[in-house]
Amino acid sequence: MSLLEEDKLRSLVVEGAKQVYSRGLVEAGEGNISVRVPDKNQMFITPTFNTYKDLEKAEIVHLEFSGKILSRGRKPSSEYQLHADIYQARPRAMAVIHTHSPYATMLSAARKTIPVLIEEQVIFLGGFVNISDFASAHTQEFSKNVIKALGSRNGTLMANHGCIVCGRTMKHAIKMAELVEKLAKIHYGATQMGGTVRISEKSCPMFIDEFEENFATHANRILQCEED
Numbered sequence: 747m748s749l750l751e752e753d754k755l756r757s758l759v760v761e762g763a764k765q766v767y768s769r770g771l772v773e774a775g776e777g778n779i780s781v782r783v784p785d786k787n788q789m790f791i792t793p794t795f796n797t798y799k800d801l802e803k804a805e806i807v808h809l810e811f812s813g814k815i816l817s818r819g820r821k822p823s824s825e826y827q828l829h830a831d832i833y834q835a836r837p838r839a840m841a842v843i844h845t846h847s848p849y850a851t852m853l854s855a856a857r858k859t860i861p862v863l864i865e866e867q868v869i870f871l872g873g874f875v876n877i878s879d880f881a882s883a884h885t886q887e888f889s890k891n892v893i894k895a896l897g898s899r900n901g902t903l904m905a906n907h908g909c910i911v912c913g914r915t916m917k918h919a920i921k922m923a924e925l926v927e928k929l930a931k932i933h934y935g936a937t938q939m940g941g942t943v944r945i946s947e948k949s950c951p952m953f954i955d956e957f958e959e960n961f962a963t964h965a966n967r968i969l970q971c972e973e974d
């Protein structure tokens with residue numbers, strides 16, 4: 747990898763981290779943002795104890811999916827294994843963002859899924875927002891449960907933890923992280939007003955097609971609707 751390429755990937759992680767921080771989706775010391783190194787079993791990820799505000803390119807950690815650190819300096823986020831496992835399960839995912847954004851985390855603690863409430867959700871995320879079974883962070887079971895809950899979609903809540911999204915680009919992943927939090931707020935608010943009315947995923951095939959063409963990161967499509 748050339749120095750220029752490495753600089754570009756480090757910049758992408760810093761940009762993603764600052765964007766999610768500025769939108770209040772993460773706080774200092776939580777969440778993590780990564781990009782895949784194209785055609786290699788490697789990634790760049792935010793460091794452990796990341797404070798976001800003053801994050802610099804030099805602090806971003808380069809490591810192999812096995813966990814072997816290739817850069818000097820900071821240690822990677824302790825949740826790096828989840829990112830590595832998602833990249834390995836998702837050939838088209840180039841960026842992963844994990845947040846503990848407040849409404850998504852609230853729903854994850856209440857163990858709620860988010861049905862399809864707006865069509866935008868089908869286009870970017872591929873349908874409803876599922877929730878993974880609980881497992882302690884940093885375990886193989888944790889990754890397994892999250893990947894299972896993702897199904898063919900680009901984002902999921904993680905039981906009693908937060909949410910995670912993956913995209914073909916960092917820009918896509920930022921959009922998805924924002925969207926999951928917006929949906930969690932809508933779901934919470936609508937529930938206070940008497941309950942949500944879901945849209946059937948089967949009733950919007952053109953949006954599923956748009957998702958598949960422009961945003962999907964899965965290897966094999968599994969059509970799994972919440973109403974199934």
Ligand SMILES: [Zn+2]
Pocket residue numbers: 777825844845846907908
């Ligand atoms: Zn976390």
